[in-house]
Amino acid sequence: MTPLNFKHLHYFWVVAHEGSITRAAGRLGVAVQTISGQLSLLERQLGKALFTSQGRGLALSEAGRAALGYADRIFELGDALVEAVRGSDNDNALRLRAGISDGIPKLLAYGLLSRVTAMNGNVRLICDESEFEDLLADLALHRLDVVLTDRPAPVGGNLKVFSTHLGEFATGLFANAELAARYRPGFPHSLADAPLLLPTRHHALRHHIERWCERNGVRPNVVGEFEDSALMTTFGRGGLGIFPAPLALAGQIAAQLDAQPIGALDGVSEQIYAISNERRIRHPAVELLCASGSAGEAAAVAGV
Amino acid sequence: MTPLNFKHLHYFWVVAHEGSITRAAGRLGVAVQTISGQLSLLERQLGKALFTSQGRGLALSEAGRAALGYADRIFELGDALVEAVRGSDNDNALRLRAGISDGIPKLLAYGLLSRVTAMNGNVRLICDESEFEDLLADLALHRLDVVLTDRPAPVGGNLKVFSTHLGEFATGLFANAELAARYRPGFPHSLADAPLLLPTRHHALRHHIERWCERNGVRPNVVGEFEDSALMTTFGRGGLGIFPAPLALAGQIAAQLDAQPIGALDGVSEQIYAISNERRIRHPAVELLCASGSAGEAAAVAGV
DNA sequence: ATGATCGTTCGTTTTTTTCTGAATCGACCC
DNA sequence: GGGTCGATTCAGAAAAAAACGAACGATCAT
Numbered sequence: 080m081t082p083l084n085f086k087h088l089h090y091f092w093v094v095a096h097e098g099s100i101t102r103a104a105g106r107l108g109v110a111v112q113t114i115s116g117q118l119s120l121l122e123r124q125l126g127k128a129l130f131t132s133q134g135r136g137l138a139l140s141e142a143g144r145a146a147l148g149y150a151d152r153i154f155e156l157g158d159a160l161v162e163a164v165r166g167s168d169n170d171n172a173l174r175l176r177a178g179i180s181d182g183i184p185k186l187l188a189y190g191l192l193s194r195v196t197a198m199n200g201n202v203r204l205i206c207d208e209s210e211f212e213d214l215l216a217d218l219a220l221h222r223l224d225v226v227l228t229d230r231p232a233p234v235g236g237n238l239k240v241f242s243t244h245l246g247e248f249a250t251g252l253f254a255n256a257e258l259a260a261r262y263r264p265g266f267p268h269s270l271a272d273a274p275l276l277l278p279t280r281h282h283a284l285r286h287h288i289e290r291w292c293e294r295n296g297v298r299p300n301v302v303g304e305f306e307d308s309a310l311m312t313t314f315g316r317g318g319l320g321i322f323p324a325p326l327a328l329a330g331q332i333a334a335q336l337d338a339q340p341i342g343a344l345d346g347v348s349e350q351i352y353a354i355s356n357e358r359r360i361r362h363p364a365v366e367l368l369c370a371s372g373s374a375g376e377a378a379a380v381a382g383v
Numbered sequence: 384m385t386p387l388n389f390k391h392l393h394y395f396w397v398v399a400h401e402g403s404i405t406r407a408a409g410r411l412g413v414a415v416q417t418i419s420g421q422l423s424l425l426e427r428q429l430g431k432a433l434f435t436s437q438g439r440g441l442a443l444s445e446a447g448r449a450a451l452g453y454a455d456r457i458f459e460l461g462d463a464l465v466e467a468v469r470g471s472d473n474d475n476a477l478r479l480r481a482g483i484s485d486g487i488p489k490l491l492a493y494g495l496l497s498r499v500t501a502m503n504g505n506v507r508l509i510c511d512e513s514e515f516e517d518l519l520a521d522l523a524l525h526r527l528d529v530v531l532t533d534r535p536a537p538v539g540g541n542l543k544v545f546s547t548h549l550g551e552f553a554t555g556l557f558a559n560a561e562l563a564a565r566y567r568p569g570f571p572h573s574l575a576d577a578p579l580l581l582p583t584r585h586h587a588l589r590h591h592i593e594r595w596c597e598r599n600g601v602r603p604n605v606v607g608e609f610e611d612s613a614l615m616t617t618f619g620r621g622g623l624g625i626f627p628a629p630l631a632l633a634g635q636i637a638a639q640l641d642a643q644p645i646g647a648l649d650g651v652s653e654q655i656y657a658i659s660n661e662r663r664i665r666h667p668a669v670e671l672l673c674a675s676g677s678a679g680e681a682a683a684v685a686g687v
Numbered sequence: 688a689t690g691a692t693c694g695t696t697c698g699t700t701t702t703t704t705t706c707t708g709a710a711t712c713g714a715c716c717c
Numbered sequence: 718g719g720g721t722c723g724a725t726t727c728a729g730a731a732a733a734a735a736a737c738g739a740a741c742g743a744t745c746a747t
Contacts, residue, residue: 083391083461086735101693113736115695125468135693135744138667140476142468148525149464153457157387160453164446205619221452353427363442390704405723417705419725439714439723689747693723693738703734709727 080145085153090114091129092150095143099136100309150361175307176205177215180228180284183351184308185336191245191351196363215240218354224362226354229283243369246324246353250284252341254330255318258340262321266340266342274320276301276311278318287347288323294346313334325349389427389457392495394418395433396454399447403440479668480509482518484532489610489631491655492531495549497651499668506668519544519561522658528666530658533587547673549655552629554588556645557636563643566625571599576622579603580615582600591651592627598650616640629653 094103094114122129139147175195175292179188185370188206191305195203207214209224214226224270252270254262262269270292278285292299302320305311315322316336323344324332330336355365398407398418405550408415426433433447479499491511500506511518512529518530522544535546540619556574558566566573574596580590596603606624609615619626620640628636633644659669 082393083459083465085461088461088464089386089584099693100695109735110737111694112696112738117735119695125465127468130744132669132694138692144478144525144666145467148463149467150527153460153464154386156453156457156460157389157392160392160450161387161429161483163453164431164433174448205470219455221448221455224448265668329414348437362448363437378673380558403723404725414706416725416726418706421704421727436713441724482732605726691746692743692745694741694742694743697739699737701734701736702737703732705730707730709730711726712721712724714722714724716720 080309081124084111084121084124087117087147088125088150089154090155091121091143091146092128095119095139095147096326097149101129141270156310158219173202173362173364174205174224175202175362176207176222176224178207178209178212178217178223180226181307182211182284184312184324187248187325187349187351190328190367192226194366215354215362218356221356222275222296224355225368228352228354229350231272231352232354240262240275240354240356243353243355245353245368248351249287249343250347250349251326251329251343252321253315253329253336253338253340254321255316255326255338257319259320259341263341266359267297269342270297270299270321273299274302276303276305276307276315276320276322277301278323279304279306279309281306284323284347284349289319291344291347312338323347385428385624388425388428391428392420392450393455394421395425395447395450396458397433398422398441399451399454401444403584407619411586416632442451467645475623477506477668478509479506479666480511480526480528480532482511482513482521483578484515484518484530484610485512486582486588487531487653487655488616488629488632490635491552491629491653494632495672514556519658522660525660526581526586529669529672532656532658535656536658544592544658544660547657547659549657549672551651552631552655553647554592554651554653555630555633555647556625557619557633557642557647558625558645559640559642561621562622562625563645567645571601574601574603574625576604577603580607580609580619580624580626581605582612582627583610584617585610588627588651588653592648595648595651616642627651637660 090103090107093107095102097106100111100114100118104114116131119359125142125146127142128140129146130137131140132138175192177188177192179185190206192206195205207217209217211228211230211330214228215232217223218226227245231244251261258274262273265266276289280286291346299321301310303314305314306325311322311334312324314320314333316338321341322338324345326340329340332340353365353369355362355369394407394411397411399406401410404415404418404422408418411418422433429446431446433450434441435444441600443684449635472599474666478495481492481496483489496510500508503516511521514522515532515534518527518532519536521527533547538545549639556579562578566577581592584590603625605655606617607615609618616628616636617624617640620625625645626642627648630644630647636642636644656670657673659666659673660677
C-alpha cells in the first residue's frame with residue numbers, strides 16, 4: 080500500500096529523541112498540534128501505538144522502541160547520503176566499482192577491465208576482491224557496479240542480478256623452467272607423478288581439470304589447493320608444482336612469473352561472467368564491458 | 384538546512400530502478416511532469432545532478448550512483464520498520480533489552496535485572512552479552528535499552544549516553560572445599576603460594592585485586608586469566624584455583640558452584656553501572672533499574 | 688484549589704503537491 | 718524527412734497535506 084510516510088517518521092524520531100512533543104515542536108519550528116496530529120496518522124497507518132501516555136508526558140511503547148531503532152539508522156543514512164553526494168568529487172570521472180571473485184585469475188580480470196579504461200580514458204577503476212557470495216551482496220546494495228566471476232549467478236536466488244558471459248579462455252598447465260623441462264616431454268602422460276597445484280573445490284575450474292585428468296588417464300600428485308589463484312601462481316613460480324592458467328596469458332606469465340607452458344588442457348576452459356544489477360540504467364562502463372563480450376576477447380586480452 | 388526530502392528521494396529511487404521516468408510514473412501512478420519536476424528540485428537541493436541525459440533516456444551520474452546505494456538501504460529499512468512494527472507481538476509485555484558486559488559476574492547481573500521483573504510482572508528480559516564497546520554501539524542504535532558494566536561510559540565519547548552507578552559490591556575470594564580448607568587458615572598470608580584465577584587486564588577489578596595483593600604482601604600464583612567471569616568460576620569450581628566474586632553472592636556460589644568463601648578482599652569492590660540512552664523518554668524498566676540504585680542493593684541481591 | 692504544563696481534538700486556513708494540457712527539444716527508427 | 722518516443726518546461730486549476738487557533742482534559746506542584 081502506501082509505503083511509509085517519512086515525514087511522519089521524522090516527527091516521530093525527533094519526538095522520541097527530544098522526549099516530548101513540545102520540545103520537538105520547538106526544535107522543528109511547528110505547532111504542537113501539527114506533530115500530535117501527524118503522529119496519530121503514523122500510528123494509524125502502522126496499526127500500532129508508538130507512544131503510551133505516562134503522567135502528563137509520553138513514553139515509548141514496545142512498538143515505538145522497535146521503530147526507533149530503524150528510524151535511527153534511516154536518518155543516519157539520509158545524512159550520509161547528502162554528505163556523500165555533496166562531497167562526491169567534482170571531477171566527473173566515471174568510477175567503475177568492480178568486484179573480482181577469488182577464483183578467477185587476476186591477470187584475466189585485469190585484461191578485461193583495462194580494456195574498458197582504454198576505450199574511455201575517463202574511467203577510474205575501483206577493485207574489490209572477495210568471495211562470490213559477499214560480492215553478490217555488495218552488488219545488491221550498489222556498493223559494486225559489476226562482479227567478475229567464473230560462474231553465472233544462481234537463477235533462483237532472491238537477488239535480482241543478471242549474468243553476461245564475457246568469454247571462454249582455453250587453459251593450460253604452466254611451471255617454472257626446471258619443472259617444465261622435466262614434464263613437457265611426453266605430455267600429458269608425463270604428468271603421472273607430477274606435483275600439481277589446483278584451485279579448491281569451490282571453483283568450477285577444479286572439476287574440469289579433474290575430469291581432464293581422468294580422460295587422459297593420469298593421476299597427478301596434488302601438492303596444493305588454493306582458494307586464491309594469485310597465491311597458487313606464486314607457489315608455482317617458486318617451484319612447488321605445476322599450475323593451471325589461461326593460455327592467453329602465456330606471455331604475461333612468462334614475463335611476470337618466469338613460468339612456461341607445459342601443455343594445453345584440451346576441453347578445459349575458464350569461463351568469465353560479468354554479473355551486474357538488473358536495472359535498465361546501467362553503468363556505461365559495465366555496458367561497455369558486457370558488450371565487448373564474445374568477440375575476439377582472447378586475442379584482445381593476450382595483447383594487453 | 385532542510386534535512387532531505389524523502390519523497391523526492393523515493394521518486395529518484397523508483398526512477399533509478401525502473402530505468403525511466405515514464406515507467407516510474409506508471410508504477411507510481413503520477414504524471415511524468417510531476418516526477419521530472421520533483422527530481423530537479425532534489426538535484427537542486429543536493430547541488431549535484433543525479434542523472435545525465437543519455438540518448439533519449441537518462442543514465443545515472445556518478446553522484447546518482449552514490450545516492451542510489453544509500454537509497455536502497457534506506458527504503459529497505461523503511462519496509463523492515465513497517466514489518467517489524469506491524470508484526471511486533473500484540474501482547475503489550477514490556478521488553479527490556481539488556482546488554483551485559485563480559486566482565487561483570489552473571490549472577491550479579493541476574494540479581495539486578497530480576498529485581499525489575501519482580502517489581503513489574505509484565506517485563507520480558509532479552510539479554511545480550513558482549514564487549515563493552517560493542518554494547519555501547521548497540522545502545523546508540525537502540526538495539527539495546529540498557530548496558531550493565533563495571534565502569535561508567537567515557538564522558539568525552541561521541542556517543543550520547545549516560546551512566547548511573549547502580550551499586551558497589553564487596554568482593555572476596557572463593558574456592559572449592561579442598562582449596563578452601565587449605566588456604567583459609569592464615570588468610571591472607573596463606574595465599575603466598577595459592578593458585579589464583581583472575582579476570583584479564585581489561586577489567587577494572589583486576590587492578591584492584593593486584594593492589595590488594597601488594598598491600599597485603601602476598602604474591603599469589605596466577606594460574607589463569609579470563610575474559611569472561613562465568614568461565615572463570617567454572618574453572619574455579621573444578622579446582623583450578625581460587626577466584627574472586629562478590630561476597631553478596633556467597634549463598635548462590637555455594638549452591639551453584641559448590642564453592643566457599645575464603646576471605647574478604649578488603650577495599651576491593653565490584654562497581655556496577657547502568658548505561659542508557661540520553662533521552663528524556665526512558666524505558667520504564669530502565670527507570671526502575673536506575674532508581675533502585677544505591678539503596679540497599681547488596682542485601683536485595685543477596686536475597687535473590 | 689489553583690495555576691502551570693503537556694497532550695489532544697476540532698474546525699479553518701495556508702502551503703505544498705499534483706494534475707491537465709500544450710509546447711519544445713533531442714535522439715532514434717524507417 | 719517524417720514519425721515516434723522520452724524528457725523538460727510552462728501555465729492555471731484542483732487536490733492533498735500540513736499548519737494553525739482555540740478550546741478541552743489530564744496531571745503535577747504548591
